[in-house]
Amino acid sequence: MGMKATVPITVAELKTACSQCNLLELCLPFGMSEDEINRLDELVGTRRKIKRQQNLYRAGDPFEAIYAIRTGSFKTDVLLEDGREQVTGFQMTGEILGLDGISAEAHTCNAVALEDSEVCVIAYGKLEELSRVVEGLQHQFHKVMSREIVRDHGVMMLLGSMRAEERLAAFLLNLSQRFTARGFSAAEFHLRMTRDEIGSYLGLKLETVSRAFSKFQDDGLIAVQQKHIRILDIPGLKKLIQRNASAR
Amino acid sequence: MGMKATVPITVAELKTACSQCNLLELCLPFGMSEDEINRLDELVGTRRKIKRQQNLYRAGDPFEAIYAIRTGSFKTDVLLEDGREQVTGFQMTGEILGLDGISAEAHTCNAVALEDSEVCVIAYGKLEELSRVVEGLQHQFHKVMSREIVRDHGVMMLLGSMRAEERLAAFLLNLSQRFTARGFSAAEFHLRMTRDEIGSYLGLKLETVSRAFSKFQDDGLIAVQQKHIRILDIPGLKKLIQRNASAR
DNA sequence: CGCGAGTTTGAAATTCTTCAAGATCGGTGG
DNA sequence: CCACCGATCTTGAAGAATTTCAAACTCGCG
Numbered sequence: 001m002g003m004k005a006t007v008p009i010t011v012a013e014l015k016t017a018c019s020q021c022n023l024l025e026l027c028l029p030f031g032m033s034e035d036e037i038n039r040l041d042e043l044v045g046t047r048r049k050i051k052r053q054q055n056l057y058r059a060g061d062p063f064e065a066i067y068a069i070r071t072g073s074f075k076t077d078v079l080l081e082d083g084r085e086q087v088t089g090f091q092m093t094g095e096i097l098g099l100d101g102i103s104a105e106a107h108t109c110n111a112v113a114l115e116d117s118e119v120c121v122i123a124y125g126k127l128e129e130l131s132r133v134v135e136g137l138q139h140q141f142h143k144v145m146s147r148e149i150v151r152d153h154g155v156m157m158l159l160g161s162m163r164a165e166e167r168l169a170a171f172l173l174n175l176s177q178r179f180t181a182r183g184f185s186a187a188e189f190h191l192r193m194t195r196d197e198i199g200s201y202l203g204l205k206l207e208t209v210s211r212a213f214s215k216f217q218d219d220g221l222i223a224v225q226q227k228h229i230r231i232l233d234i235p236g237l238k239k240l241i242q243r244n245a246s247a248r
Numbered sequence: 249m250g251m252k253a254t255v256p257i258t259v260a261e262l263k264t265a266c267s268q269c270n271l272l273e274l275c276l277p278f279g280m281s282e283d284e285i286n287r288l289d290e291l292v293g294t295r296r297k298i299k300r301q302q303n304l305y306r307a308g309d310p311f312e313a314i315y316a317i318r319t320g321s322f323k324t325d326v327l328l329e330d331g332r333e334q335v336t337g338f339q340m341t342g343e344i345l346g347l348d349g350i351s352a353e354a355h356t357c358n359a360v361a362l363e364d365s366e367v368c369v370i371a372y373g374k375l376e377e378l379s380r381v382v383e384g385l386q387h388q389f390h391k392v393m394s395r396e397i398v399r400d401h402g403v404m405m406l407l408g409s410m411r412a413e414e415r416l417a418a419f420l421l422n423l424s425q426r427f428t429a430r431g432f433s434a435a436e437f438h439l440r441m442t443r444d445e446i447g448s449y450l451g452l453k454l455e456t457v458s459r460a461f462s463k464f465q466d467d468g469l470i471a472v473q474q475k476h477i478r479i480l481d482i483p484g485l486k487k488l489i490q491r492n493a494s495a496r
Numbered sequence: 497c498g499c500g501a502g503t504t505t506g507a508a509a510t511t512c513t514t515c516a517a518g519a520t521c522g523g524t525g526g
Numbered sequence: 527c528c529a530c531c532g533a534t535c536t537t538g539a540a541g542a543a544t545t546t547c548a549a550a551c552t553c554g555c556g
Binding site for chain 1 (some may be wrong): 326328329330332333334335336347348349350351352356357376379380381383386387390391393394395396397398400401402403404405407408409448449450451490
């Protein structure tokens with residue numbers, strides 16, 4: 001096991017050049033010039049595979065890196081002492097995980113893979129360093145963080161002001177839109193999360209989620225078969241969110 | 249009204265040196281070296297006074313600056329087409345407003361002064377520029393954004409997994425802790441927001457908020473007199489949050 | 497083929513909201 | 527100086543939404 005400086009390494013196995021990545025328009029480099037993106041190659045140290053149900057990180061883990069999802073999907077959640085779980089988000093390819101850790105130099109939530117997944121590991125120190133010289137990277141990184149804040153406000157709106165069916169409609173439309181952005185069907189997809197996880201995210205019990213799914217099916221808005229969803233009436237779902245003027 | 253280059257200007261009226269500010273440990277410069285803080289003087293362009301009930305910015309306004317609260321307090325909210333309001337946060341001195349605007353170069357929520365207030369205007373372009381050369385500023389700014397994300401997750405926990413009384417208890421404890429950090433009493437303070445605004449923030453109707461206040465008073469946890477709050481039993485409030493194991 | 501995790505559905509219980517009516521407060525004008 | 531006004535807050539009672547509890551169903555997998 002001697003170390004030989006000349007041992008050839010298949011770099012592609014370990015590192016991922018952002019410039020070669022097909023997730024460019026969804027991920028951190030979005031909006032950067034070609035020139036700038038080429039300077040990002042040192043940014044992504046390694047990739048890391050995470051098996052379904054495994055943690056990418058846990059609350060309390062020291063913060064060292066943020067992660068860009070290359071394949072697969074995740075949920076993030078926070079736990080209360082008494083065991084209550086709140087899912088704070090579901091993330092898919094191109095989205096960034098771990099931003100919560102910057103504030104206290106430790107992660108504050110758990111990130112769990114919903115399926116076998118792979119992430120690009122972006123050492124945070126390197127990111128700060130590089131974003132001091134690559135303006136586009138600095139700006140894009142700020143945008144990513146800000147987008148997360150805006151997204152969170154949307155979830156608050158959902159949880160604080162919408163009723164059960166509106167929440168689920170908003171959730172489905174959000175998924176649909178994100179699948180579309182990734183080149184998948186807007187109308188047909190597989191849920192990677194359980195009813196319980198959806199419920200936790202939406203502030204509802206799993207039975208309530210299930211009932212809302214059934215109701216949508218009865219109303220001809222969607223076709224559900226366990227985790228397989230087909231949206232039949234997108235405008236109908238949209239109307240649901242905006243019309244029910246009665247708040248909670 | 250001729251312009252004379254030699255007219256003496258009382259700079260202190262227009263600009264605020266961070267290095268002279270008593271909010272240092274609460275605000276953006278927190279954690280930076282004295283040396284670094286001295287390089288911040290060009291950062292804060294002007295101060296701006298906002299009267300009670302007036303907007304610092306509105307959803308849709310072009311994004312140009314973030315704001316540090318010097319005096320007073322604010323709420324931020326998002327509105328749905330049908331008029332529903334979701335208060336996304338209450339901010340006090342030293343806290344930063346406007347981070348939501350970075351993502352789309354336009355603000356996505358409204359910021360309204362809850363009392364006559366004053367903010368430091370931090371031009372965003374200048375902030376990016378300066379944070380490329382002042383490492384401490386870069387890092388602190390990232391921390392501020394990350395902290396906002398963590399805070400939002402806490403609100404999601406609140407809205408998604410707690411019942412009415414738990415939410416109010418968590419809200420009061422959070423206020424108490426933030427007042428303490430500012431050198432005010434942890435146990436006695438004036439609420440700057442209405443029951444309706446608290447309700448919107450907590451995902452409850454104002455009557456529910458009022459009833460929870462009354463209940464806490466009956467239980468000897470607090471003394472309420474309209475907006476004046478005296479907390480009598482902080483451990484009691486804390487227990488409320490963690491003990492009620494039954495989730496929603 | 498059967499097991500178990502995840503899902504659906506029903507009925508009762510609970511929490512929160514809605515509607516309605518008074519009460520309280522700070523400020524204003526006679 | 528005081529009565530009154532509007533805004534805000536409190537409280538009660540009825541109603542609605544969601545949860546809880548319980549039981550049965552479905553599907554993929556060993």
